[in-house]
Amino acid sequence: MAFLSTSPNSSALAGHxxxxxxxxxxxxxxxxxxxxxxxxxxxxxxxxVVDAGAVSRFHAKVVREKNDQFxxxxxxxxxxxxxxxxxxxxxxxxxxxxxxxxxxxxLVFHADAVPEFAARGAEVSxxxxxxxxxxxxxxxxxxxxxxxxxxxxxxxxxGLKMRATPEAKLEAxxxxxxxxxxxxxxxxxLPKILDxxxxxxxxxxRGFIVMxxxxxxxxxxxxxxxxxxxxxETVRISRTIIRRVISTGEAILSFDAMxxxxxNSSESIADFxxxxxxxxxxxxxDGKMFGAIQIDSTQGRGQFAEExxxxxxxxxxxxxxxxxxxxxxxxxxxxxxVQQDLKLAIEVQKAxxxxxxxxxxxxxxxxxxxxxxxIGGDYFDYIRLPDGRVGIVVADVVGHGVAAAMFxxxxxxxxxxxxxxxxDVALAIEKLNDRMSVLEVxxxxxxxxxxxxxxxxxxxxxxxxxxxxxxxxxxxxxxxxPGAEESGLPIAIDxxxxxxxxxxxxxxxxxxxxxxxxxxxxxxxxxxxxxxxxIRKIVAEYKDSGEIKDQIVKAVLxxxxxxxxFDDMCLxxxxxxxxxxxxQSPETIAVAETVDQNPMETSPS
Numbered sequence: 161m162a163f164l165s166t167s168p169n170s171s172a173l174a175g176h177x178x179x180x181x182x183x184x185x186x187x188x189x190x191x192x193x194x195x196x197x198x199x200x201x202x203x204x205x206x207x208x209v210v211d212a213g214a215v216s217r218f219h220a221k222v223v224r225e226k227n228d229q230f231x232x233x234x235x236x237x238x239x240x241x242x243x244x245x246x247x248x249x250x251x252x253x254x255x256x257x258x259x260x261x262x263x264x265x266x267l268v269f270h271a272d273a274v275p276e277f278a279a280r281g282a283e284v285s286x287x288x289x290x291x292x293x294x295x296x297x298x299x300x301x302x303x304x305x306x307x308x309x310x311x312x313x314x315x316x317x318x319g320l321k322m323r324a325t326p327e328a329k330l331e332a333x334x335x336x337x338x339x340x341x342x343x344x345x346x347x348x349x350l351p352k353i354l355d356x357x358x359x360x361x362x363x364x365x366r367g368f369i370v371m372x373x374x375x376x377x378x379x380x381x382x383x384x385x386x387x388x389x390x391x392x393e394t395v396r397i398s399r400t401i402i403r404r405v406i407s408t409g410e411a412i413l414s415f416d417a418m419x420x421x422x423x424n425s426s427e428s429i430a431d432f433x434x435x436x437x438x439x440x441x442x443x444x445x446d447g448k449m450f451g452a453i454q455i456d457s458t459q460g461r462g463q464f465a466e467e468x469x470x471x472x473x474x475x476x477x478x479x480x481x482x483x484x485x486x487x488x489x490x491x492x493x494x495x496x497x498v499q500q501d502l503k504l505a506i507e508v509q510k511a512x513x514x515x516x517x518x519x520x521x522x523x524x525x526x527x528x529x530x531x532x533x534x535i536g537g538d539y540f541d542y543i544r545l546p547d548g549r550v551g552i553v554v555a556d557v558v559g560h561g562v563a564a565a566m567f568x569x570x571x572x573x574x575x576x577x578x579x580x581x582x583x584d585v586a587l588a589i590e591k592l593n594d595r596m597s598v599l600e601v602x603x604x605x606x607x608x609x610x611x612x613x614x615x616x617x618x619x620x621x622x623x624x625x626x627x628x629x630x631x632x633x634x635x636x637x638x639x640x641x642p643g644a645e646e647s648g649l650p651i652a653i654d655x656x657x658x659x660x661x662x663x664x665x666x667x668x669x670x671x672x673x674x675x676x677x678x679x680x681x682x683x684x685x686x687x688x689x690x691x692x693x694x695i696r697k698i699v700a701e702y703k704d705s706g707e708i709k710d711q712i713v714k715a716v717l718x719x720x721x722x723x724x725x726f727d728d729m730c731l732x733x734x735x736x737x738x739x740x741x742x743x744q745s746p747e748t749i750a751v752a753e754t755v756d757q758n759p760m761e762t763s764p765s
Contacts, residue, residue: 412437450484528730
């Protein structure tokens, strides 16, 4: 007599729902196949009712033929029927020892031999049909050893409920720890967590992980369904449940969510006919909740048990740490990319600044530049004009950082363009202001231009809201600041501004100091500014441009001490070394490579 048998470790049976009461017995069992057709599925009319989301209503059947052969037939199930590990298509003759797998259920067919353990087992008849179910690991050669069941059945008023065995749950938990402990990518962590949960909870139809975004909105990061779905399909999730779990930090178990008073206002639960669900919070190592894991079922009431809430909470606690680690790893990678981009931006900005000291007949020029945050908005340049003059520019874009540096780059290009096309420097700066203003960037620029002519004993100054140059006369030692009263508004505030050019006499030995407010407004730890007067004293005391530059920089850095940088610092010192009658007009500006050991600081000299 042909029959199907359970393994020695199997402790659960399945049968017709109406005849299942009192049918569960412990120990291995044997069930003879006497019916012409024995059906398996979730529908109550099946000979064997298995109430699980992965099993179709009419999933498969075993057909007895006239020659006493048996065939297994798949009834068009959504997840398929498997015979000896291969997916069944159509029907197939059964032979001794063949294994039929439906979802996580494995049935072992015996043609006429009786297994050793059968005599010790109990026999149960369901509507005249003897039928057995065995749950084993899906591993090669499992028939040669006793295998612990992965799924067991539990009798309830709605039929048989599929449960993962304690062994399966422990194995899944160990698998989570083993597979995820070294995973540092969220795209790997999240699906593996849900895969493991579906092994622990075979009755789950859906599982998803929801996390709070930086703006506080809930974002669904990963979804898994027992049944395949269209990638374009919208998955609706109850915000009511997720918010409650995150806010309280406590897991929720509902045997029938549609009738649960806690969620009676949640439309998404009714839309999906969610009956059983468990939702557990995700938290980091500091106990801060940032998301939730939920699994739910639409297949009958009570698909989950009381102990399942502790199980999911344990998985969620472990998953929360793993997700936090993965997030920190991703942030570190992003920060590394930012650092690489910042390093490149520093190099690009340095390319906009003079690469060598100004070699101009009758003049010595020394400079210093240091950004507050790696990359700055201060700007200085030496610009050769078409008529043989040279313009020295010192400017300060409001603010500092990458945005200020980008605006500074635009300023550099526009300044060269405007000065090259307009010999009247005041009109050139008016044109520059108009071109920068139409950009409508919410930043302005203080701008100072000093034009020197080696054939003249004077310089021309145009000031747009900047500190005037400090000039020391070599003959009298007096300090003056020409162009202060004639200063116009900063660049890029509005179009149509007028600017005035001021002429200042410069003799041999005279010094001009151009600087940005990062010098005079440099603060110490007690918020005391360095001050313009301190700059004036150094200019009055020293006669060489290099010494003046070095002394100002030294004094400012000593004043700041260990306090964080307040602003970008830029300093240009111009020293006229010979009178106008001695020079000859240069044909070019010599450019020499300089070595800069500090990428944040450039000091051509």
